[in-house]
Amino acid sequence: MAAPKNQAAFLKEAGTPLEVADAPVPTAGAGEIVVKNAAIAINPLDWHMQEHGVFIQQWPAVFGCDVAGEVFEVGPGVERFKKGDRVIGHTVNLVSGRPQDGAYALYTTVPANKAAILPSSISFTDGVVVPFAMEAAVCVLSVTEPGPCMPGVLTPALGLPLPSLEAVPSTDKTLVIYGGSSSVGSMTTQIATAAGINVIAISGAHNLELSKRCGATDAFDHKDSSLVEKVIAAVGTSQFVGVLDAVSIPETYTNSLAILAKLGGGHLACVHPPPPDMPENVKAGMIFAVNDIATPVWENFVTPALEAGKLQCLPRPTVVGKGLEFVNEGLKRSKEGISATKLVVEL
Numbered sequence: 001m002a003a004p005k006n007q008a009a010f011l012k013e014a015g016t017p018l019e020v021a022d023a024p025v026p027t028a029g030a031g032e033i034v035v036k037n038a039a040i041a042i043n044p045l046d047w048h049m050q051e052h053g054v055f056i057q058q059w060p061a062v063f064g065c066d067v068a069g070e071v072f073e074v075g076p077g078v079e080r081f082k083k084g085d086r087v088i089g090h091t092v093n094l095v096s097g098r099p100q101d102g103a104y105a106l107y108t109t110v111p112a113n114k115a116a117i118l119p120s121s122i123s124f125t126d127g128v129v130v131p132f133a134m135e136a137a138v139c140v141l142s143v144t145e146p147g148p149c150m151p152g153v154l155t156p157a158l159g160l161p162l163p164s165l166e167a168v169p170s171t172d173k174t175l176v177i178y179g180g181s182s183s184v185g186s187m188t189t190q191i192a193t194a195a196g197i198n199v200i201a202i203s204g205a206h207n208l209e210l211s212k213r214c215g216a217t218d219a220f221d222h223k224d225s226s227l228v229e230k231v232i233a234a235v236g237t238s239q240f241v242g243v244l245d246a247v248s249i250p251e252t253y254t255n256s257l258a259i260l261a262k263l264g265g266g267h268l269a270c271v272h273p274p275p276p277d278m279p280e281n282v283k284a285g286m287i288f289a290v291n292d293i294a295t296p297v298w299e300n301f302v303t304p305a306l307e308a309g310k311l312q313c314l315p316r317p318t319v320v321g322k323g324l325e326f327v328n329e330g331l332k333r334s335k336e337g338i339s340a341t342k343l344v345v346e347l
């Protein structure tokens with residue numbers, strides 16, 4: 001059999017297009033698998049990395065956070081996977097800086113505790129929408145102590161339960177999710193619902209059904225002039241936990257803080273640094289979506305939940321093209337803005 005050949009989409013300098021070139025085939029270290037990628041997904045983080053060189057630790061850089069494909073190699077100590085298994089995985093170049101940990105390649109190293117078997121009924125293209133958003137959702141919901149995110153910025157710590165495969169009775173706790181149709185918003189809606197948390201989603205008018213499909217009990221149009229009042233009425237007498245602001249721009253911060261002010265304060269989980277001068281009764285933080293708190297979810301929840309339809313591959317993928325050359329197009333489209341979809345490159 002011919003030796004495998006790897007290629008990766010390299011960023012050589014901030015602000016330039018990625019260049020596809022030969023790369024070494026990664027080797028699986030202890031606790032790792034190497035995945036032969038069939039589909040990779042584009043996240044907004046990636047165009048920030050491309051444009052500004054942020055978070056890049058090693059040049060030329062290979063980044064990207066989501067892969068789906070077949071296990072090519074299993075590292076020492078890994079028992080959950082074998083060669084040939086169909087998997088999805090969350091790649092961790094963001095923290096390691098190593099090029100072999102970036103998704104934008106034909107072969108990528110993935111920590112085994114950030115991967116799960118993809119049921120045979122689900123395509124790689126569908127499955128690849130799950131990994132990064134799922135881990136972000138767990139980081140929104142279940143971190144118990146604020147930890148470091150960026151210099152001077154702590155993570156939120158909502159301390160909510162992990163999702164369960166069983167039918168969980170409602171906890172009477174309500175979380176408002178702003179940006180309910182985004183990848184992070186829709187995945188957090190699903191994971192929170194599977195933990196018994198009520199979700200009220202704020203999404204575009206054309207995406208309210210998507211939020212309901214993810215489990216939201218109510219969904220409101222973010223352009224509604226009575227948005228804040230409607231959300232407050234929907235929370236009613238339930239136990240208000242706070243807001244996930246999965247958009248985190250001045251407009252959404254204003255409304256998120258208005259909701260928190262009317263409901264007596266609570267958590268404000270942001271995807272970017274929170275605004276300064278928080279009211280005393282608001283505990284604000286920025287999520288950092290790489291955290292071993294997600295390990296039990298990867299190991300025990302993702303595969304059976306996908307099999308049972310409890311975890312759905314939402315938002316739906318949009319295929320940008322086939323081949324690493326299409327990553328540049330995906331980055332461009334991500335920067336332009338998308339609605340209720342995840343951009344995917346097939347390989």
Ligand SMILES: NC(=O)c1ccc[n+]([C@@H]2O[C@H](COP(=O)([O-])OP(=O)(O)OC[C@H]3O[C@@H](n4cnc5c(N)ncnc54)[C@H](OP(=O)(O)O)[C@@H]3O)[C@@H](O)[C@H]2O)c1
Nearest residue numbers: 044045179181182183184204207222271287288289339340
């Ligand atoms: N800190 C971290 O660890 C971390 C991790 C992951 C992501 N992020 C950040 O989180 C953000 C979301 O990422 P993503 O991948 O989920 O994004 P995404 O899917 O690309 O977000 C697109 C969605 O944003 C929604 N949106 C835009 N403006 C809105 C508004 N004013 N009100 C309500 N919804 C609005 C759109 O909703 P409609 O089309 O329905 O209007 C659209 O569906 C990005 O900025 C990303 O960089 C941070």
